[in-house]
Amino acid sequence: xxxxxxxxxxxxxxxxxxxxxxxxxxxxxxxxxxxxxxxxxxxxxxxxxxxxxxxxxxxxxxxxxxxxxxxxxxxxxxxxxxxxxxxxxxxxxxxxxxxxxxxxxxxxxxxxxxxxxxxxxxxxxxxxxxxxxxxxxxxxxxxxxxxxxxxxxxxxxxxxxxxxxxxxxxxxxxxxxxxxxxxxxxxxxxxxxxxxxxxxxxxxxxxxxxxxxxxxxxxxxxxxxxxxxxxxxxxxxxxxxxxxxxxxxxxxxxxxxxxxxxxxxxxxxxxxxxxxxxxxxxxxxxxxxxxxxxxxxxxxxxxxxxxxxxxxxxxxxxxxxxxxxxxxxxxxxxxxxxxxxxxxxxxxxxxxxxxxxxxxxxxxxxxxxxxxxxxxxxxxxxxxxxxxxxxxxxxxxxxxxxxxxxxxxxxxxxxxxxxxxxxxxxxxxxxxxxxxxxxxxxxxxxxxxxxxxxxxxxxxxxxxxxxxxxxxxxxxx
Amino acid sequence: xxxxxxxxxxxxxxxxxxxxxxxxxxxxxxxxxxxxxxxxxxxxxxxxxxxxxxxxxxxxxxxxxxxxxxxxxxxxxxxxxxxxxxxxxxxxxxxxxxxxxx
Numbered sequence: 253x254x255x256x257x258x259x260x261x262x263x264x265x266x267x268x269x270x271x272x273x274x275x276x277x278x279x280x281x282x283x284x285x286x287x288x289x290x291x292x293x294x295x296x297x298x299x300x301x302x303x304x305x306x307x308x309x310x311x312x313x314x315x316x317x318x319x320x321x322x323x324x325x326x327x328x329x330x331x332x333x334x335x336x337x338x339x340x341x342x343x344x345x346x347x348x349x350x351x352x353x354x355x356x357x358x359x360x361x362x363x364x365x366x367x368x369x370x371x372x373x374x375x376x377x378x379x380x381x382x383x384x385x386x387x388x389x390x391x392x393x394x395x396x397x398x399x400x401x402x403x404x405x406x407x408x409x410x411x412x413x414x415x416x417x418x419x420x421x422x423x424x425x426x427x428x429x430x431x432x433x434x435x436x437x438x439x440x441x442x443x444x445x446x447x448x449x450x451x452x453x454x455x456x457x458x459x460x461x462x463x464x465x466x467x468x469x470x471x472x473x474x475x476x477x478x479x480x481x482x483x484x485x486x487x488x489x490x491x492x493x494x495x496x497x498x499x500x501x502x503x504x505x506x507x508x509x510x511x512x513x514x515x516x517x518x519x520x521x522x523x524x525x526x527x528x529x530x531x532x533x534x535x536x537x538x539x540x541x542x543x544x545x546x547x548x549x550x551x552x553x554x555x556x557x558x559x560x561x562x563x564x565x566x567x568x569x570x571x572x573x574x575x576x577x578x579x580x581x582x583x584x585x586x587x588x589x590x591x592x593x594x595x596x597x598x599x600x601x602x603x604x605x606x607x608x609x610x611x612x613x614x615x616x617x618x619x620x621x622x623x624x625x626x627x628x629x630x631x632x633x634x635x636x637x638x639x640x641x642x643x644x645x646x647x648x649x650x651x652x653x654x655x656x657x658x659x660x661x662x663x664x665x666x667x668x669x670x671x672x673x674x675x676x677x678x679x680x681x682x683x684x685x686x687x688x689x690x691x692x693x694x695x696x697x698x699x700x701x702x703x704x705x706x707x708x709x710x711x712x713x714x715x716x717x718x719x720x721x722x723x724x725x726x727x728x729x
Numbered sequence: 730x731x732x733x734x735x736x737x738x739x740x741x742x743x744x745x746x747x748x749x750x751x752x753x754x755x756x757x758x759x760x761x762x763x764x765x766x767x768x769x770x771x772x773x774x775x776x777x778x779x780x781x782x783x784x785x786x787x788x789x790x791x792x793x794x795x796x797x798x799x800x801x802x803x804x805x806x807x808x809x810x811x812x813x814x815x816x817x818x819x820x821x822x823x824x825x826x827x828x829x830x831x
Binding site: 508 | 823
């Protein structure tokens with residue numbers, strides 16, 4: 253028989269990221285197992301800086317609404333809180349508000365009036381500069397000390413929250429918490445810590461469960477149930493035909509993490525060096541014991557992103573045997589010809605402020621390194637053209653100027669001009685801005701809530717939103 | 730001398746935040762893990778030459794219970810720049826597969 257952990261607090265983690273596809277049968281299973289809360293993050297930095305820089309979500313509105321609908325129905329039936337972190341992918345204020353509006357729409361459609369806590373952790377450039385001037389911001393390698401220019405290059409800056417803002421919202425009776433940018437484990441660890449589970453096991457459970465069923469053996473399922481006690485936690489999949497195994501669970505500490513034993517989080521460090529993993533007799537759960545939480549001075553990691561230059565791309569397919577016979581030689585002559593063509597057409601003041609890249613897919617586009625001599629020719633090539641310039645118009649005009657060359661540039665000058673295979677008309681695609689992360693720094697705070705702003709929303713079940721109309725809700729501070 | 734692909738059962742790479750890449754090498758068992766975990770083929774200098782990273786910042790952590798070596802290094806350019814070729818760094822491990830382990 254299975255030993256029960258003392259005081260297990262059960263967290264239903266329905267998916268790795270809100271909008272990725274919550275499954276109703278999995279949620280049912282977790283509720284039947286006695287879940288005390290539902291928690292998931294809704295984003296990360298993985299997919300690049302665009303989402304923070306623009307405030308847009310990666311997952312579509314429809315997908316997020318669908319998942320929220322399932323979770324809010326579960327909340328309505330059981331009364332357990334729903335905790336969502338890093339709302340809207342990047343967790344900036346715009347991302348949180350986008351998710352809030354979807355949540356209010358869902359609540360209205362279901363006739364619910366939950367008490368909603370919004371946790372904002374976006375920071376103004378002025379705040380960051382002031383903290384920096386005060387010596388409270390330090391770099392993480394490989395970056396150096398922060399300067400104002402880097403701060404000014406950011407369109408949006410967020411500070412990653414730990415468990416404390418979530419616990420403060422739970423304390424005040426939140427039914428639903430929509431958090432801005434937070435560390436993934438914090439979103440899952442907050443409820444068990446609030447309920448008195450061990451800090452080490454709670455943080456470790458949060459890390460293992462952060463990607464939902466990724467720590468399980470059948471990764472085509474979606475979520476996990478974390479049962480967190482004083483000294484350890486159990487993890488089991490929410491899908492009945494899935495199971496957890498010792499190595500799969502322990503290996504999750506490796507994922508997207510430079511150190512598999514020590515994880516720095518807001519206010520402390522998780523140490524799993526003495527942890528043991530044990531497969532339980534039910535054939536689907538793994539028990540994890542021994543994680544230690546070492547409190548440290550409270551710091552929050554900063555993420556900042558901004559838009560830079562603009563790009564226009566073209567893609568062409570090539571099977572021409574003369575090109576394939578000497579891809580590297582062709583690539584070098586081709587790039588020179590494209591640069592020369594662009595320079596002929598640009599005004600003098602723009603001559604030094606653009607960039608052209610061509611990527612030979614099927615040859616060396618992914619790593620960009622020279623191909624060893626004697627490598628046999630590919631069957632065909634996909635050549636991606638990328639013009640980067642100060643404005644979208646300039647990037648477009650470079651692509652337009654290069655278009656005939658990109659279409660016809662010959663491998664051999666003594667033959668008729670070839671025509672390569674475009675897939676589209678027009679062939680050029682204005683791609684928008686290049687977005688980059690500018691910060692890799694931490695800020696020291698005197699209180700975990702110092703950089704967090706709370707807003708409370710009481711959804712109004714009586715107000716049914718009509719399509720396209722703004723939601724009505726009562727806002728309280 | 731064996732190549733890394735001869736003595737490992739799985740190798741993967743992934744970004745660890747926008748400024749770092751982390752590579753996990755699962756050796757095919759305890760014997761090869763012990764034999765090659767400190768190999769010069771997996772030294773910071775090799776990572777500097779393959780990935781253009783600062784060798785002083787390369788971190789290597791063995792995980793004996795999984796017969797695994799984890800190696801992390803700062804990206805030569807941050808994620809998502811003008812010359813980005815592998816946004817999630819998920820293909821970076823490939824150039825390690827042919828490295829000879831002495």
